[in-house]
Amino acid sequence: MTAEKPEENQAAKTPSDQPDETARREFIAKAVSVFAGGAIVSVPIGVGVATLLGPAFKEGQGGIKIRLAALEDLPGDGSPKLYQVVAERKDAWTKYPQKPIGSVFLQKLEDGGVIAFNSSCPHAGCSVGFKSKEVGYYCPCHESIFLLDGSRGDPCVSPRGLDSLEVDKERLNGGEVWVTFQNFAAGIEEKKAI
Amino acid sequence: MKRFLDWIDDRTGIAKLTREALFESVPGGARWRYVWGSTLSFAIMVQFITGIFLWMAYSPSATTAWESVYYIQNEMSYGWLLRGIHHWTAQIMVVLLLLHLVQVVIDSAYRAPREFNFWFGVILLFITLAISLTGYLLPWDQKGFWATKVATNLAGIVPFIGDDIQKVIIGGSDYGHHTLTRFFALHAGVLPGALVALIVVHIYLFRRHGITEAKPATRAGALYYWSLLGVVFGTLTALAFAFEENTKQWVPKIVCGAFIAILVRIGFLIRSGKDDDSPTRPKRDGMFWPDQILKDAIACAAVMGAVLFFVFWKGTELTPPADPSQPYNAARPDWYFMSLFQMLKFSAFEGAFGLLIGAIFVPSILVTAIFIMPLIGQSKKGHWINVVMLYSLIGGFVILTAMGFNHDANDEEYKQGVLNAHAEAERLNELIDINGGIPPEGALTLLYNDPKIRGARLYAANCASCHPFGGTDGLGGKAKDPSAPDLKGVGSKKWIAGLLDHNRYVSEEYFGKTKFSKGKMARHLKDIDMLPEDIEVVSAALASEAKVYGYSLPEGGQDFIDSGFDLMFEDFECADCHGIQGEDEGSGPSLTGYMSRDWMIDFIGDPTHEKFYGKKNDRMPSFLGAKQEDGTMKAGELSRKEVELIVGWLREEWPRASE
Structure with missing residues (x-):
């Protein structure tokens, strides 16, 4: 040798x-x-x-604009509803025409607007669920609570509130909910797209 | 620091171990001829390192193996280099194995008490070959697939249990996911594990008995070896310059440089002027570290240099994905199995029994002969028997291998197979780029939906028996006994112009061998005797109906085309038989949308349709089916998709990267 x-x-x-x-x-x-x-x-x-x-030197695939629902399908009482995001995605060599890539909570506001949250917990990436209008969102992994507007509740070990996603205002006026879906780095205070 | 090292040594004994490993005495001094074992160990280490990194990117299944290797080769940073080093080190390792074996036999290093070490070495040789064989399949490309199919089918002829052996090896009765998972486990787990275990024993036994001292080096001996090397590199240099055009520019330079360096070395040897039999240096015992290790390191560097030389020169081939339905004329084993492959062509090994003898019996005898070498070689005479036997074996190996390659070099079908495989692989890379990735069903679907590749294959299989394509069968092979028009460039202005020339119409190029050569159209073309400028205008008009790929308006624009249709309607009375521009259909084939995509699909689908030849059709099958006289439908031989692919290929309408 x-x-x-x-x-x-x-x-x-x-x-x-x-x-x-x-x-x-x-x-x-x-x-x-x-x-x-x-x-x-x-x-x-x-x-x-x-x-x-x-x-490590490759860029992420970035945000993707996608239609998730018609405005009238969202619960009128303002409670959030979870939507699956299915889109064309490249995984190494494979190009999937329809691949589930995440899920989004949509919530109708009183003023007629819509807010969207990525369901991935900003703490460590677990999947956040909706508990009730009173409690808000709840992450079962490390027992964090997020309020209905996405901000940190109590208790909450996450460094930041839920990650809101951009909702297309023009299309919303036409009754369609289009969201720019994106993932963000977990575990830090800053909301940083990946 | 010293206390810390002492503490480690006290608990592990590492200092003693290192001392033992490094300060082994090398009787007679360090020698170049002792480097082969070390270069082999180095090559194996390189394979382990590159193999583990490849493992991190490889995915063994029938729909991902080729795809992941494609990804390694073309998209991962430096993946091509990683795979290249792994591939070419495997090739060079076989050469090193052979050199190591030759060195051991001519130095009688197998003699007592080293018999066991020799046997372990021979087992290691076969494990290495088995690793090579299993690795050959893993890319799941045409080359590996067909070669492995041959190898595993040969395993199947072992008496009594062959069938079961084969099924166990390939994980079922058919090649697929489990063939790959099994081969991968063997290639990356079981066999390397066995290899490491045996190498440990091999090196332990080697250290136990010490190095076998070779005869002292003499100037004559050194001259002999360097001259031999000179002849080899001289030939390589001559070959490199002879085939300069077909190779990369820097290749002849490097080979020539090595040749010159060898000549300089021979020059120094001659100038040193000692007696021919005198040793070149005083016989003095050396130490493994650093004397022998220096030589080992330089030899290993040369091995690495050779590997990189091949990676940059030849690249690393990846033929199209495995396709059991697509015969591969260029199916060959890796070069070191070529001699066995060639041997099976001899008539002595004809038939089932012959195959058994050639593929199982003869190799077993040869292996046994190598195994008993230490027993034969105890006496001086026995040693010479071994040396002669080994050289005969190598001679046979070289001659059979050369015969195999020589046969291929003169085999048009093989060469065309290689060309087609390369063209398909290149096309597939282009398709993956255009598609922005590989579909989940695998890369093969891209080829199957591509008019350029699949259209040509379908044409060769279904059309070429009558219609040649530029004199070929569409895949570059020779057209066999054509009897219908050559369809290369069909629908182009040039092709249509040839059709309108009476002499060419009745020649074999078009309808010479059909009954149409004596038909109405032939007679009519003779009667009207079109002038070349008439043909120019009319063919331009018809080509505007076809609009094959690359079509552009003629210089005269739409007016020129309109004048062509005017000629057809008025002067040449085409409309008497043919429907033109949607006007009434006649007894001849419709020229409305002539040779356009839809026209061609309908025509190939059913030429007996009244829109085309009707009852006058001469032997052309209705590929999509036709209505029989009794009103029932007769099914066609092709699907609509297949006809579309053929038409797409003929019209050269396929996805292109620039679009």
Whole structure:
């Protein structure tokens, strides 16, 4: 095997008639061995690590605008309703024409507007459920409560409230609920798209 | 720090272990000829490293294996390099195995007390070959699929239990998901595990008995080896320059550079001027570290250099996805199994019994012969028997391999198969780009829905027996005994102009071998004797009906086209028989929408329809079915989708990257 050898072994001595010349030759031999061995072993490892780290440098697929419901289908009493988001998505090599990619709570407001929340918990990414109009949203993983407007309730270990999603106002006036679906980084205070 | 190291050493004994590993004495000094075992270990290590990284991206199933390898090769950062190193190291490893074996046999390193180590080595050789064989299938491409099918079918002929062996290997009676999961588990788990275990024993036994001291190096011996290397690289240089046009520019330079370096080395050897038999250096025992390791490291660097050379020169092939319904004329095993493959072509191994002898019996005898080498080689005479036997084996291997490759180089069908596979693979890459990914059903569906690929295949299978395509069968093969018009460029102005020329109409290029060569149209074309400028105008008019891919308005614009239709209506009386521009249909084929997509689909669907030839149809089948005289429908041979693909291909209407 030609893997790199520990440095301390370079101090090993071999008997010789010409100590200086032999020592010099031996040092060069050791240096070249270590260097060449290290270089060639680093080729497969380096290439492998490069492929492994590749995803870190890839951009996310960004937000996607999608129709979720007709305005009249939302509960009139203002309680939220969960909608599945199904869209075209690329997963490595596969292009799925219809792939479930997440879910969104839609809530009709008194002024006729609609607010939308990504159902993924901003704390650690669990799936948030709706409990009741009085309690609000509840994440079962770490027992966090979010109020109806998405803000942090009590108790709540999440660093921020639920992530609201953009609702297309123009289309809403036409009676259709279109939302820009997006995921956000969990566990931080800032709402950062991924 | 020292205390910390001492503490570790006290608990693990690592210092002693390292000392033992490194300060092994090398009797007679470090030698280049001892490097093969180390280069092999290095190659195996490279395979483990690259293999594990590939593992992180590979997905073993019939609808994802090819796709994930495609993704590694074309989309992952440096994936092509990772796969390239893995692939080419596997190739070079076989060469190193052979060199290691030769070195051991000619130095009689198998003699007592080293017999067991030799046997372990031979088992390691077969495990390595098994890893190569199982790895060949994993991309699930045409090449790997068909080669593995051959290999596993051969396993099936083992007497009594062959059938069961085959079913166990491929995970059922058919090739699919479980063939891949099994091969993958063998390739990445079971066999490498066995390999590591045996290598540990192999190296332990090697250290136990020490290195087998070779005869001291002499100047004559060194000259001999370097000259041999010189001849090899000289030939490679000559080949590289002879085929300069077909290879990358830097390849001849590198090979030539190596050749010159070898010549310089030979020059120094000759100049050193010692007696021919004198050792080149005093015989002095060396140490494994650093004397031998330095040579090992340089040899391993050369191996890595060779691997990278091939990765950049040849690239790493990925043929189209496995398709059991699509015969692959270029199905060949990897080159190191080529000799066995070639051997099975001999008439001595004809028939079921012959196959049994050639595929099972003969290889078993050869393996046994290698296994008993240590027993034969205890005496000097026995040693020479072994050396002769090994060289004969290698000679046979080389000759059979050369015969196999030579046969392929002169086999038009094979060469066309390779060309088609490359063209299909390239087309598939283009289709994936156009589609923005691979459908969940797998990449094969893209090929199956592509007029360019599937249309050509369907044409070759259903149309080419009568209609040639530019003299070929549509796939580049030779057209067999054509009897109907050549359809290359059908619907283009050029093709239509040829049709209107009486001489060409009655030639084999068009209707020469059909009854239409003596029909009404042939006679009419002779009577009206169109001038070349008339043909120009009329063909432009008809081509405007067809509008095949690449069609553009002629220079004279719409007026020019209109004048063509005027000629057809008035001067040439075409409308007497043909319906033109929606006018009344006559007895001849309708020219309304002539050779347009719909016209062609309907025509291929049923040429006996009154809109086309009616009862005058000459042998052309109704591919989508036709109404019989008794009123019942006779089913056609093709589906509408298939006819659409053929038409799309003939009209060159397929998705293009630039659109």
